[in-house]
Amino acid sequence: MTAALxxxxxxxxxxxxxxxxxxxxxxxxxxxxxxxxxxxVLIEDALKHIHARELxxxxxxxxxxxxxxxxxxxQALEMxxxxxxxxxxxxxxxxxxxxPSGRKAALRVIRAHRLLERYLADELRMPLEEVHATxxxxxxxxxxxxxxxxxxxxxxxxxDPHGDPIPTSSGxxxxxxxxxxxxxxxxxxxRIVHLEDEPPEALAGIVxxxxxxxxxxxxxxxxxERLVVWDGEQERELAPVxxxxxxxxxxxxxxxxxxxxSSLEPGEAGRILALRCEGLGRRRLLDLGLTxxxxxxxxxxxxxxxxxxxxxxxxxxxxxxxxxDEIEIEPVSAARRE
Amino acid sequence: MATATSPAGGQILESAERLRRGLGISFRDxxxxxxxxxARAIATGAVRQARPAGPTWDAKLDRILTSxxxxxxxxxxxxxxxFWLTIVGANYPSQAIALVLFRIEGAAVALFDAIGAPWWxxxxxxxxxxxxxxxxxxxxxxPMAIFFPLFTILENLGYLPRAAFNMDWLFKRVGAHGKQxxxxxxxxGCNAAGVIACRxxxxxxxxLIAVLTNNFVPCNGRFPxxxxxxxxxxxxxxxxxxxxxAAAGSVVAVVVVGVLITLVVSWIxxxxxxxxxxxxxTLELPPYRRPNIGQILYTSLIDRxxxxxxxxxxxxxxxxxxxxxxxxxxxxGESLAGWVSGFLDPLGRSIGLDGVILLAYIxxxxxxxxxxxxxxxxxxxxxxxxxxxxxxxxxxxxxGEQGWTLLTAVCLMLFSLLHxxxxxxxxxxxxxxxxxxxxxxxxxxxxATAFIVCFAVAQGVRLLL
Numbered sequence: 001m002t003a004a005l006x007x008x009x010x011x012x013x014x015x016x017x018x019x020x021x022x023x024x025x026x027x028x029x030x031x032x033x034x035x036x037x038x039x040x041v042l043i044e045d046a047l048k049h050i051h052a053r054e055l056x057x058x059x060x061x062x063x064x065x066x067x068x069x070x071x072x073x074x075q076a077l078e079m080x081x082x083x084x085x086x087x088x089x090x091x092x093x094x095x096x097x098x099x100p101s102g103r104k105a106a107l108r109v110i111r112a113h114r115l116l117e118r119y120l121a122d123e124l125r126m127p128l129e130e131v132h133a134t135x136x137x138x139x140x141x142x143x144x145x146x147x148x149x150x151x152x153x154x155x156x157x158x159x160d161p162h163g164d165p166i167p168t169s170s171g172x173x174x175x176x177x178x179x180x181x182x183x184x185x186x187x188x189x190x191r192i193v194h195l196e197d198e199p200p201e202a203l204a205g206i207v208x209x210x211x212x213x214x215x216x217x218x219x220x221x222x223x224x225e226r227l228v229v230w231d232g233e234q235e236r237e238l239a240p241v242x243x244x245x246x247x248x249x250x251x252x253x254x255x256x257x258x259x260x261x262s263s264l265e266p267g268e269a270g271r272i273l274a275l276r277c278e279g280l281g282r283r284r285l286l287d288l289g290l291t292x293x294x295x296x297x298x299x300x301x302x303x304x305x306x307x308x309x310x311x312x313x314x315x316x317x318x319x320x321x322x323x324x325d326e327i328e329i330e331p332v333s334a335a336r337r338e
Numbered sequence: 339m340a341t342a343t344s345p346a347g348g349q350i351l352e353s354a355e356r357l358r359r360g361l362g363i364s365f366r367d368x369x370x371x372x373x374x375x376x377a378r379a380i381a382t383g384a385v386r387q388a389r390p391a392g393p394t395w396d397a398k399l400d401r402i403l404t405s406x407x408x409x410x411x412x413x414x415x416x417x418x419x420x421f422w423l424t425i426v427g428a429n430y431p432s433q434a435i436a437l438v439l440f441r442i443e444g445a446a447v448a449l450f451d452a453i454g455a456p457w458w459x460x461x462x463x464x465x466x467x468x469x470x471x472x473x474x475x476x477x478x479x480x481p482m483a484i485f486f487p488l489f490t491i492l493e494n495l496g497y498l499p500r501a502a503f504n505m506d507w508l509f510k511r512v513g514a515h516g517k518q519x520x521x522x523x524x525x526x527g528c529n530a531a532g533v534i535a536c537r538x539x540x541x542x543x544x545x546l547i548a549v550l551t552n553n554f555v556p557c558n559g560r561f562p563x564x565x566x567x568x569x570x571x572x573x574x575x576x577x578x579x580x581x582x583x584a585a586a587g588s589v590v591a592v593v594v595v596g597v598l599i600t601l602v603v604s605w606i607x608x609x610x611x612x613x614x615x616x617x618x619x620t621l622e623l624p625p626y627r628r629p630n631i632g633q634i635l636y637t638s639l640i641d642r643x644x645x646x647x648x649x650x651x652x653x654x655x656x657x658x659x660x661x662x663x664x665x666x667x668x669x670x671g672e673s674l675a676g677w678v679s680g681f682l683d684p685l686g687r688s689i690g691l692d693g694v695i696l697l698a699y700i701x702x703x704x705x706x707x708x709x710x711x712x713x714x715x716x717x718x719x720x721x722x723x724x725x726x727x728x729x730x731x732x733x734x735x736x737x738g739e740q741g742w743t744l745l746t747a748v749c750l751m752l753f754s755l756l757h758x759x760x761x762x763x764x765x766x767x768x769x770x771x772x773x774x775x776x777x778x779x780x781x782x783x784x785x786a787t788a789f790i791v792c793f794a795v796a797q798g799v800r801l802l803l
Contacts, residue, residue: 055372090776155366156358168355275367280541281618288620300400303409304507307516309400309623313374316623318503320510323619 032319041140043088045069046079047106048113050089050096055175059095104171110165112140112147114160117197121161123280128161129204130199144169162203163194163213163247178247181227182240186219189255190248202245209238211246214276216255232257259331261310262324264298270329271295277326285323289313295332396625403497409504416497417523418590420488425561428480435479439472462662465722470658470708473723474650477707481558482646484637485527494629498523502621512601513608515544516621522600525555526593528646529759530556530766537770541619543612546776547604549767553759553784556593559650559706563587565753566710570733571747574619588751596755599787611779645749649762650798654706661701661712675716688788690749690796692740699753704761709754745799749792756788 020027049068051061053060066076080096083089098106116135120126126134142150148169151157158174159165165174178193197203211217211229220235227243231235232255238246243326263307264270272294275282289312290296297311307318339536393401402408405632450460500518505603506516517539525532532552539545556564568585576584664675672680675697683693698712711723717740718724726732758781759767770776 064393170352170355172355277618284540284620285617286367286370288622289374291374292367293371294374299397300404301502302507303404303406306507306510307503307619309404309503313378316625318506318516318619318621318623320506320619 006269026081026107038184041081042069042071043083044105044109044140046076046083047098047102048109050098051103051106051110053095054098059092059097061095065096068097075283095124107167107171107173108147109139111151111162111169112142112175114164114166115147115150115154115157116142117160117162117303118154118157118166122154122282125280127207129200129207131161132200132203161213162197163192164197178245178249181219181243181246182222184219184248187253189216189218189253192246193215193249193253194247196245196247202242205242206238206246208237209239209242212276215253216258217248218255230255239253258328260331261296261298261327262308262321262327264296264329264331266298266300269295269297271332273328275327275331278321281326285327289315290317290327294328298327358755397625400500403500404504413501413504416492417526419491420485421526421590422537422586423488424481424485424558425565427484431480431483432476436472436476439476440469443468443472446552447514458666460657461666461722465626466659466662467655468658469722470661473658474707475647475652476704477562478559478650478705479567479643479647481561482527482643483639486531486642487634489524489527490634490642494625494627494634495669496626499621499623503623506619506621508601509604510619512605513544513612514547514604515539515619516747518544518548518600518604521548521552522555522597525552525557525723527558529553529555529557529643529763530649531642531646531664533763533766533770545610546771547607547612549770550607550776550780550783551603553601553763553780554596554603554756554787556596556755557706559760560709560754561589562707563709564592564751566732567751570729570736571742571744574733575744592751592755594753599756599791603783603787617729635637646762649765650705650760653761654708657704657708658723661708661715664697664701665715665720665722673719688796689753689792690745690799691753691792692746694740695750695753699757702760703758706754706760745796749796752795753788753792756784756791758782758785758788 002019004159018026022029046065046069049065050060053064062073062076062080065080066073069076071079080089080091083102084091088105089096089098089100091097114136116138118133120131120134121128127301151166151169157166163176167173176194181190184190192211192213195206195211195213210231215231217229217231217236219227220230222240225239226237227240229238257269261270261272272290274292275285275290277285294312299309299311299316301308302318307320308324309316309318311317369570403412445466446468447460450464492501501523502516502519505519509516511520518536520538521532521535524535529552532555533549536545536548539548565585568588569581570586573581573585664678665673667674669677670712678700679693679697681693682696686692686694686696694713694716697716698709701712702709708723711725714720714726714735715723717735726735758764764777767780768774771777771780
């Protein structure tokens, strides 16, 4: 009887020990994995922060790091210590700097982040102000091979959906030459080249003001409470605090109102200048022969007003208004058609 | 990924990267442009095109078929004509096939009796499995063999994309794709074929919406039930001269209700489980073409009709066996069918039906064609599925003996329209989506809709009367 009980208890203990200590599957190993992941996420986010501060010219400090990551200053100091031990960063009199291997690690995470944003915005059609937060969560779990594969599948994009350059697999990062909209002179034509994605609330404000990447604008008026810009068609207003998150570059010609394919009446024609969409939608349009330079004629609208049929290279293609809005054209008079 | 082991390899990768940077963002567009430019150059060199003087035939046809006034009426009329041809044309061949197949059953039973086979073997094999099979083939084959070729003719003519073009506005409002109009018309022939047709929708979200809601258009297999109810209950309320139109009208009304429910459910889906923006919509309107008879017969008969029939037969044979067992295994003086329908009766009554009807729908999951014969079998206590040819006899049984009312008929029509898809369609949804989750939703969501709608109608009417 006691022998049987002993055998039972030993088996139970052995089973329990196995469940706890089984390599990679056991509870202990699982706990350590989550812990390590959380740890790695913190370090990678810290590296990103130091990198961003280096680019801006104001170096990161333990306090800024603690604020950014939402940890105590003491925890931030511990992390800095660990990064210094690992040869990723070092403290200088003015703040934190990355070592070459730290920069490489930071760029790897930024690369994953921006490629993920591209994927979320183009392929899943997620709203622009939501892609950043999702990419922030997923960027840490992708391996370098998976990131390379994602890049190839997306067709080697060079910018994320906010206009930030994507680092290459070898770690090269193009610098972006742009000026904040608040520092741009009134009346000089400009093109939006970058929308800062942090904080997301600011980006949401910019998006709801109707400003998008690649838009041609001109600052009309700068005030304390609002900044008025002209996009060739209408005036748009936004608060200076949002405008400081919009970056622009010079434009060689005055701002022209874009003409969209959807504005054509039956019988009118236009030559395609550019497609203002990415991902699946863009590929579909290109596949149908709607390439820049092509002359498109508006054929007839549907019985309920939408969609509209267009004549493209001899074929009849129906598009909804949203697709027509994404195609920028220059009007062509009927006589000059091929 | 290639790894650079030699210095030369590293240099090549490096310069490739540098060159890629210099390409600019539009190099992909330039590649496509170059391909199209080459194609244009080849085409202008090789093809001579006569410039037509006036507007072409195609343009004239488009002007009528997609016009504000005529576009949609013509479409509805076309659909009605296809319906009518299918129902009227299938009637005679159906009876002929049934006659032959049931004669074989009689001969086989006589043979089994002659060699002294036990009654249960004869009953299970011939009155059960074979009869189920014969019933499905005779009811299903002729309408499909007419509907699918007609549908393929419209497809070949180039009309179907115009129908999608006409309807897209509505589908856009509910977050779906205009091509869903096509998959729905296909569903009138067979929901499994309709689900397969959803492949033409290239954006995944809209495709899933079309797959999940296809069941809300009644297929050929459900028409007999609808037509029977239309004749026995709806048409009876009209003078004899108008009876056939009233019956046909009630069937059309059911289809319209189905379309409305499809739009509502699509709208709900695209705001809940399948949230998202309407993605890219592009639809090519090909030139009108003379239909190619060989191709029509091949695609409609081999690809669609036989394919669907094959799947249905696989499902119907075991169902026939089950039906026979249910009505012939007697426990405590009552057949299994009696027990089960008695158990289901309160639930059935609450949604305006009864236990026998629910039992028939459970048995008929493999094929909706056998709903009416199973109901009649259980009511009359016959040991096998039966048909009653005389209308008066049918009325006497349903109204006189079983107490069916107009409300029963309306609820049954709604239940027939909305209930879960048949097992062939469920299997097809699984094949097309590859997901157990979406298949479950595709099966249970319509069932829930059917119960909710029928319950609301039954209770509402009882409350008012």
